[in-house]
Amino acid sequence: MPITIQGDKEFENIPSITNKALRINLNENIYGTFAEIGAGQETVRHFFRAGGASGTIAKAMSAYDKDFSDAVYGVEQDHRYVTEARLKKMLAHETNLLENRISREKHPNKIYFTYANTVATIDFAKKYKGHGWVGIKYQVEPQAEFNEIILHVRFHETDARLQQLTLGTLGVNLIYGAYYKYDSPKKLLRYLYDHIDKDQIEIDMINFSGPVFSKVDNRLMSLQLVKNGFTDAVMFGADGNNILAAKILYKKNILALRGSFRPVTKVNTDMYRKSLEIFLNENRVKEDNTEVIFEITLSNLRAEGEIDEEDFMARARLLCNLGHTVMISNFQEYYRLVEYFSRYTKERMGLAMGVNNLIDIFDESYYRHLSGGILEAFGKLFFKDLRVYLYPMRDPETGEFFTSENLKVHPRMKELYKFFKYNGRVVDIEDYNPDILNVFSRQVLKMIANNEEGWEAMLPKGIAQQIKEQGLFDYKSKTIEQS
Structure with missing residues (x-):
């Protein structure tokens, strides 16, 4: 069991962003880096203002200039900066610095995190509203393997300052949820919109990975995004991971x-x-x-x-x-x-x-x-x-x-x-x-549920076997039924 993270109780009222940041700050073992590019340091400022941040924030940086960013994180093959690949490099680089620079002997109970975002807010012509990648790489136990939550957002507000404020709120919600709701990813997902209206920002992709999310099916999390009204459409590939439509x-x-x-x-x-x-x-x-x-x-x-x-x-x-x-x-x-x-x-x-x-x-x-x-x-x-x-x-x-x-x-x-x-x-x-032409899904479904013969021939090769092995669509083998 994690030695420092307590399960969060249900609040009658949603805790404020300041209270969320303060709760993270007051946990003496949560310790990490903030790396934010493209919209200022909108997330970390909440932690600075909440108080008690000296034991939480290892470093806050914004490698805003492209040349400096390339010097820190390397050059992308496509020379783009607001990409998932860039975000992952930021998370990996800053996490490695934490592990290499902080002595475990001196801080045996520290659980590390790196929060990062790389975004492009609305342009001057207001033709493109902007988008971004946001993520956290973190531990829930000292020296444990790291977990990751990575998401893509599309801005809907038409003012850069408002987009920055929304991004900061989302970042606090993500960090708070990562620590206090990781055992309930569906709730974690819903709480990302605490103090944010759905018409302000759209989350159109999210992926969970790492040991605490080993049982999470990212396709199911895609469904939650649409089901909760966070986006109109999501996509995923044959590997089971959500993919960005763009x-x-x-x-x-x-x-x-x-x-x-x-x-x-x-x-x-x-x-x-x-x-x-x-x-x-x-x-x-x-x-x-x-x-x-x-x-x-x-x-x-x-x-x-x-x-x-x-x-x-x-x-x-x-x-x-x-x-x-x-x-x-x-x-x-x-x-x-x-x-x-x-x-x-x-x-x-x-x-x-x-x-x-x-x-x-x-x-x-x-x-x-x-x-x-x-x-x-x-x-x-x-x-x-x-x-x-x-x-x-x-x-x-x-x-x-x-x-x-x-x-x-x-x-x-x-x-x-x-x-x-x-x-x-x-x-x-x-x-x-x-x-x-006489094959209809509803007929096949009825035959499967009624344990009738002949439906297997109506399906592509291998599909019937998968339905039987996994017991899909209320399939029950005759052996089980007879027993």
Whole structure:
């Protein structure tokens, strides 16, 4: 057990930023460095002003000049300074100095930390609001292994001074949470917004690592960011770590597939392969510059009004094990998804979907909150360089195939649909596998829960085995059932 960190009790009132800093300062064993670049020393000043900082702050620095920063932390290959790589170098460098310069014989009970941030606040023209990386590397026991919490923020305030103040508050919340809420990462995440409004700053990526977070699944923490309204979308890769959208989407061609993927079926993989083939043959699309995203909207993660986290993790693991990049979003409407991608790229984009999804896009009820209604939404959706790749549907009763040529939209929407269809914005996937058109996720899910036979053949190779081994989607083996 940590010898100096006591579990924090629940407060009826949120402790002030000053009280949080003071509590850290009054712990005689917490000791570390503050390294802040780009927005002043906004976090450490709270600890100086709270009092009792002499036993807590080993050093506070701001290697603000780029040449001096390079001399201290080294030169980045991309010559950028507001990056995750830069932040990690800062954390590693300052932590090494602590360990090398402070005698353990003299201070056997010290638990070290390094807090760092590298940010760019809003520019003079107020065109770019700014963003930054914030992190802490710390121990919870003397001479123990270090843990890390690293997050990326996007500023929404339009004044540099206000952004600096918000960053300082966030920093104190992070350090306080790292020590007093590390055993409850979900609470730690929520408390990052103590004394901060959600419209002031957005946390769009966070990763936990180290021994005290060995059981934390960063994909689940991604879900918490969206669930709590801290950001509209998060992404993570096959390795299970959250990734910054800007890092992989910047100036890229993007093909997105939206679905529940509950579970992922052969239809999903066929749609992915066939739509990608068409997309890569489009003008202005390069294979080595293309990113494919499997997106799950938050509305598809809800069960009886609440998000079923175990259900989410099951879908996420299966998609990741197939090697896909996964996105969790709060975008019910497709045009908001396209707007999000447009933050990062002006290159050609594609959406792969089934017939029912396209019919839903032409449902006016989705756009009642917009003053311009469906026309405003379609202006935002198709104004960009976008194509829809349509996977056919077969009526299970009549056997009729539905494509872009014969799908049925509301009579009021017919002319609008024809306009986009015959302007080349809707492209049929023709080289599909007709043998799997009778596969539906909801049918597979029902068969799994009822322990029926034959569902395994409806899924991509290896997925059925994973569902059985991990007991996903209420699967129970017949051996267990019979016993």
